[in-house]
Amino acid sequence: YNSSKGCFSSYGLCAFENLRYVDNLVIDLPATIMTSLMLSRSHGVSLRFAPTVSRSQNLHGCHRLFHSTKTLPTTTTTTSLPKPPPSSSSSSSSSKTPFLTYAGAATLYTLTIFSIGYDRGRTDHEKRQNHVFPSGSPRTCCSSPGTTDPLPLLRDLRTALRDVDEHCTVLTPSSDPYEMDKYCRGARLGHGTASAIIQPTSLTSAVTALRTVLRHDCVVIPQGANTGLTGGSTPRGGGSGHSSSSSDDDPSPQKHRDAVIISTRHLQKILPVDDGCKVLCAAGVGIGTLSQHVSQKFDRESHSILGSTFLNPSVAAGVAYGSGGTQLRYGPAFTNRALYARVGGDGRTVEVVNTLGIKGLEGEDVLERLDKLLKEEEGKEVGLESAAGAGLASDVSYRYKVCDCESADVARYNADTSGCDANRSEGKVLILATVNDTFEKPSRSRSYWVSCSDLETALALRKDVVLNNPDDLPKSCEYMDRDAFDVVDRSGRIAAAIIANLGMTHWLIRSMWDWKLYVEGLPLPYADVALDKLMHWFNYAVFPPLNPTLMRMGRDMDHHLMITVGDYGDTKTMDNFDERLRQFVRDKNSSDDPRHPPKIQLYDCTPADTSKITAFRFVAATAFRTYCVGSNLQGISVDYALPKNDGRAPSLLDGGGGGPKAAATTTTTTTATNTDTPAYAKRMRYSHFGCNVVHEDLAYPPGVNVHDEKMNLKKVVERECRGRLPAEHGHGMEYEGSEEAKARWRRMDPANVMNPGIGGLSAARDYK
Numbered sequence: 167y168n169s170s171k172g173c174f175s176s177y178g179l180c181a182f183e184n185l186r187y188v189d190n191l192v193i194d195l196p197a198t199i200m201t202s203l204m205l206s207r208s209h210g211v212s213l214r215f216a217p218t219v220s221r222s223q224n225l226h227g228c229h230r231l232f233h234s235t236k237t238l239p240t241t242t243t244t245t246s247l248p249k250p251p252p253s254s255s256s257s258s259s260s261s262k263t264p265f266l267t268y269a270g271a272a273t274l275y276t277l278t279i280f281s282i283g284y285d286r287g288r289t290d291h292e293k294r295q296n297h298v299f300p301s302g303s304p305r306t307c308c309s310s311p312g313t314t315d316p317l318p319l320l321r322d323l324r325t326a327l328r329d330v331d332e333h334c335t336v337l338t339p340s341s342d343p344y345e346m347d348k349y350c351r352g353a354r355l356g357h358g359t360a361s362a363i364i365q366p367t368s369l370t371s372a373v374t375a376l377r378t379v380l381r382h383d384c385v386v387i388p389q390g391a392n393t394g395l396t397g398g399s400t401p402r403g404g405g406s407g408h409s410s411s412s413s414d415d416d417p418s419p420q421k422h423r424d425a426v427i428i429s430t431r432h433l434q435k436i437l438p439v440d441d442g443c444k445v446l447c448a449a450g451v452g453i454g455t456l457s458q459h460v461s462q463k464f465d466r467e468s469h470s471i472l473g474s475t476f477l478n479p480s481v482a483a484g485v486a487y488g489s490g491g492t493q494l495r496y497g498p499a500f501t502n503r504a505l506y507a508r509v510g511g512d513g514r515t516v517e518v519v520n521t522l523g524i525k526g527l528e529g530e531d532v533l534e535r536l537d538k539l540l541k542e543e544e545g546k547e548v549g550l551e552s553a554a555g556a557g558l559a560s561d562v563s564y565r566y567k568v569c570d571c572e573s574a575d576v577a578r579y580n581a582d583t584s585g586c587d588a589n590r591s592e593g594k595v596l597i598l599a600t601v602n603d604t605f606e607k608p609s610r611s612r613s614y615w616v617s618c619s620d621l622e623t624a625l626a627l628r629k630d631v632v633l634n635n636p637d638d639l640p641k642s643c644e645y646m647d648r649d650a651f652d653v654v655d656r657s658g659r660i661a662a663a664i665i666a667n668l669g670m671t672h673w674l675i676r677s678m679w680d681w682k683l684y685v686e687g688l689p690l691p692y693a694d695v696a697l698d699k700l701m702h703w704f705n706y707a708v709f710p711p712l713n714p715t716l717m718r719m720g721r722d723m724d725h726h727l728m729i730t731v732g733d734y735g736d737t738k739t740m741d742n743f744d745e746r747l748r749q750f751v752r753d754k755n756s757s758d759d760p761r762h763p764p765k766i767q768l769y770d771c772t773p774a775d776t777s778k779i780t781a782f783r784f785v786a787a788t789a790f791r792t793y794c795v796g797s798n799l800q801g802i803s804v805d806y807a808l809p810k811n812d813g814r815a816p817s818l819l820d821g822g823g824g825g826p827k828a829a830a831t832t833t834t835t836t837t838a839t840n841t842d843t844p845a846y847a848k849r850m851r852y853s854h855f856g857c858n859v860v861h862e863d864l865a866y867p868p869g870v871n872v873h874d875e876k877m878n879l880k881k882v883v884e885r886e887c888r889g890r891l892p893a894e895h896g897h898g899m900e901y902e903g904s905e906e907a908k909a910r911w912r913r914m915d916p917a918n919v920m921n922p923g924i925g926g927l928s929a930a931r932d933y934k
Contacts, residue, residue, distance in 0.1 A: 319362060319382045319426075326378045331371030333432075337363040347687040348680060349392060349400070349427050356397030356899065360387070361424040367432045369448070369540075369598045370533045373507050376596055377516050379426045380509065385919050388593045389429045390480030391452060394487070395787075395803070396898025398592055398924050401425040423922075423931065428596065430480065435540040439524065439550045439601060442466060444559050446524065446550060446601050448540060452478030454671035456602075466604040469560055470499050471642075471670075478676055482597040487896035488580050488590040492642040494632075494856040496605060497564025498578045498894065502557030503601035504588035505532065513917030513931070521586050522601055523556025536599065552601075557586070560603035565636040568810070568857060571629045576807035577857045579890035580897060581907040587914050590907075592896055593921030594914040608732025611641065612740055613771040614747065615716055615779060617723035621647075623754060623765050624725045624855075625813045631746045632729065632856050638742045640731040644783050645855035648724040649848050650863075654782055655720070657796055658789025659708040660701050665781035666711065695795045702796025711782050713775060719767050727855060728779050786852045790863040799847055799865040802876045806883045806891035808858045815851060816882040816889075818864075846875075859893040897925035 320336060327334050337346050339359065351357045361384060366372040379386055389399045433450035442464030447456060455478060457468045470484060470491040483489075484499035491498075503523045507516050520532050527536055527550075539548055568577045580590060588597050618624040624645065632643045646654075654662065668675055686694045710717050720726060731743045747768070755764045771779060787803070794801040808814075850863040862879070866872055880901075883889040892901045903911070903925030911925065912918075912933060923929035 319379070319384070322378050322381065323362075323364070323375060326374050327371050330374055331366055331368045333367045334371050334375070335365045337365075344684060344687065348683055349389060349429060351683060351687055352392065352394060352397050352400040356394075356400035356402060358401030358425070360401045360427050363427045363429055365429050365432050368537045369433065369505070370537050372428060372430065372433070372449075372596065372598060373516060373518060373533060375428060376507055376509075377514075379428075380514050380516070380919060383513075384424050384426045385922050386596070387425055387427045387921050388486075388596050389427050390450060390483035391431065391478055392429075393477045393479040394483070394898060395895045396892065396900040398487070398896050398898030398921065399483070401427070402899060402923060430482065430597075433540075433598075437539060437548050437550055438464070440552055441549075442604060444552065444601055444603055446522065446599060447481045448599050449480065449482040449597050451481050453481055453484060454478040456481055458671055460604045461607075464604065465607055467607050468604060469493070469496050469602050477679055478671065481602060482588075482600055485588055485600055486591050486593065486597055488578070488582060488894060489896075490578055490854060490857060490859055490894040492644060492854060494568065494642055494854070495565055495639050496603075497561040497568075499602075500561040500585060500589055501559045501600050501602055502586045502589075503559050504586060504597060505536070505599040506588050506591075507596040507598065508587065509595075509915055509917060509919055511916040513919045518598075519587070519595075521557060521588075522599065523553045524601070525551045525553050528553075533598075556601075559601045565639055569633045569636045569639070570810060571633055572811055574809045574811055574888060576890045576893070577810055578859065578893065579807045580892045580894065580901075581890065581904040583906050583910050587910075590896075591914060592898070592911070592924050594911045594924075595920065606734055608641070608734055608739075610740065611730060611732035612744070613728070613730045613776040613779065615719065615769040615771055615775075616727040616729065616747075616751075617719040617767045617769075618725040618727070619723055619763070619765045621725055621814065624727060626754075627727065627747075627750055627766075628813065628855055631743070631750050634746060637737065638739045640729050640739075640743060640856070642728075642730045643854075643856040644728040645851075645853045646726045646728075646783060646786065647849075647851045648720075650786055650850040650852045651720045651726060653793045653848060653850055653863075654786055654789045655710070655717075656789075657702050657705055657793035658782075658785040659705050659711055661785040661788050661792075662711040662778070662781045663708050665785060666778045669777075670780070670784070698792045698795035701792045705792075705796075712778055715769060716775070716779070719769060723767060728783055730776070783852065786850065787861065787863070790850055790865070793848070794865050797847070797865070799867060800870060800872045801863060801865050802872045802879075803861070803863045804876060804879055804883075804891065805859065805861045805893045805895050806880075806889045807893035808860060808883075808887055808889045810858055812887065813858050814887075816879065816887050818846070818849070818879065818882065899923065902926035 320338070323336060337349075338361070339346060346360065346363055349363050350360055362379075364375045364379070366375055376386060387399060387401060392399055394400070430449035433448035434455070435448045436451055436456065436459050437446040438444075439446050442460065443466075445456065445460060445468075453468065453470060457471065460466045460468050470489065470493055479489075481499070485501055485504070488498050488500070503521055505518070505520050505522050507518050509516055518533060520528070522532075529535075539550075542548055564578075582590060587595055588600065591597070616624075616627065618627070628643070632640060664675065664678070682697055685697055692699075712720070729747075731740050733740050751766050751768050754766045790801060790803070793799070846864045846866050848863075848865040850865075851860060853860040864875065864879070866875060880891060883891055897903050897907070907925060908927055911927060914920075916932070918928065918931055918933050927933060
């Protein structure tokens with residue numbers, strides 16, 4: 167009822183199920199903004215949004231699971247606004263005429279332009295369907311629309327969780343489609359729909375929710391912070407894109423099995439183990455959060471730092487995908503100490519597996535006891551101790567393995583089948599908690615920027631200086647080629663400046679990223695590219711991300727290393743490394759001809775330089791998408807590991823890698839495959855150089871079949887370079903798993919109800 171108008175109005179009615187306190191939510195709203203809040207009508211009770219209460223607050227208030235199931239019938243009212251009163255004087259009416267005329271003309275003009283722009287946008291959108299940016303949507307399993315009625319599922323969840331987790335929330339398509347889209351859209355790849363998104367706040371409720379969902383014949387997709395790059399943690403729906411999955415051409419029985427996401431974002435507690443030498447992390451703890459926690463509490467370092475640390479991906483996801491990151495001394499994320507849920511062969515039975523190795527956390531009631539510890543009051547110290555015979559909480563042999571530069575094996579890759587089932591499980595089990603090692607901080611550290619004229623010189627430096635011996639390993643050794651440097655400078659200045667000034671783990675960066683994903687998911691023309699276009703256009707409004715000396719070195723040389731070294735304990739790692747490095751530079755630059763240009767340049771970085779260099783390297787993937795969108799190019803991204811005794815770039819069919827020739831659509835011929843292919847416009851290669859793990863991004867002109875280009879690159883890496891892929895982003899929907907990895911996943915999940923379709927597996931029930 168609109169008291170100011172004296173009548174009832176038809177305001178945009180929306181309906182939700184399972185409401186309580188309905189009278190607190192049915193609040194009058196001015197008719198001038200109601201049309202923007204029209205939502206689809208579904209089961210349940212109708213309500214109106216209040217202007218003083220945020221949309222999300224209303225939705226969360228509506229969607230608690232354990233409240234009264236009382237509903238009200240959906241009603242419809244009619245609009246009956248009173249006519250405006252007659253003018254008090256003809257003079258006042260005539261004085262308003264010019265204003266109303268201009269306002270009306272301006273409104274008509276605006277609506278006309280908007281209509282033309284919208285129509286043009288739809289036309290352009292149709293034309294862009296075959297234009298592939300560095301993102302996409304695989305075409306396997308968990309399709310939309312779903313076939314499961316969410317109401318029986320929600321009722322069962324309410325009943326099962328009523329006494330277990332009063333703070334658990336569930337999102338459905340009828341509640342907030344835009345909020346759901348944040349969970350259903352991948353950071354680079356993958357976009358679909360889900361019947362529900364469950365957000366437990368305890369380990370017990372997570373397992374209870376898993377059992378309940380399986381009774382409704384839904385598949386389950388475990389999800390952490392949703393920062394994956396291969397589409398392995400999001401539902402797979404319609405859309406364009408390519409997947410290496412063997413089910414791409416199947417009619418796929420998975421289309422009749424709806425997906426439910428179990429998000430672990432609210433499982434955020436950390437407990438110290440063995441006086442902080444290890445930590446027990448609930449599944450939702452982010453690697454940025456963990457890094458800050460162990461640094462402040464115990465003056466130690468966490469196990470891994472990734473290029474996406476500013477997005478705070480979860481520790482459990484790192485274990486599940488075998489992510490590596492920059493920490494050369496610690497190796498990829500790995501632990502044999504975990505708590506996880508595994509589904510039996512009938513697709514309904516759930517077994518909780520406990521390999522945590524913690525005193526007092528044994529037995530069948532481990533979930534209840536651990537939940538109690540995780541809910542202890544803030545600030546209360548909980549001392550946990552490792553049990554005798556507990557397993558490893560990191561890959562302690564990695565430093566010796568990576569220094570074997572004569573070996574033809576790779577240092578690390580995602581199809582590694584070693585370790586307990588939690589390692590590289592890729593969603594085939596639901597990880598609840600992990601125990602991870604922490605590491606001593608260096609007493610002092612130093613960073614270098616090293617630029618080389620050719621890749622052979624850089625590879626020699628890696629072998630003779632960086633990987634000289636396991637005891638003098640640097641903390642990190644990152645690499646960028648000239649194209650990567652140019653792309654970040656051209657399209658990544660804004661992102662680099664934000665990270666360099668706020669820091670890698672600032673909460674505002676994650677909020678900005680979520681907002682970007684929200685805008686890209688809006689059903690409006692150009693919404694998916696608008697922000698990247700703006701970042702590309704206004705890139706040069708920001709100062710260069712590096713100091714003038716480093717910018718000059720970046721443009722003079724083609725291969726760049728960013729190395730950080732530290733002293734640990736009584737070792738003299740820094741001094742030994744510095745001596746080797748400077749001797750290497752002297753030897754390479756020695757020449758009898760003074761006109762001969764130096765093959766290597768060295769710069770000692772200040773602490774301020776180090777933070778800017780780190781940001782510059784870590785925004786490479788983000789800058790690549792912005793560059794492709796801003797330059798109207800297509801893009802593909804691949805990560806792979808090369809043998810430790812090699813490191814040369816795979817031979818591709820290219821026309822140059824920059825400049826007019828590369829931008830042309832002419833074709834060249836390669837000796838690698840004997841086929842013709844268009845030239846690429848940019849070939850970015852950046853890597854964890856010490857580990858020989860490479861991220862390669864290639865930009866192509868419109869019209870090129872980028873899927874074929876990606877398949878060609880993968881074949882060259884595996885067959886000619888003897889490399890392995892993927893190396894650290896996980897298989898997801900992008901890569902075909904090895905036969906050993908597939909057999910391991912089938913053993914973990916014999917009914918194929920957990921994240922079906924990954925790594926080229928069938929998406930059908932029981933893999934049939």
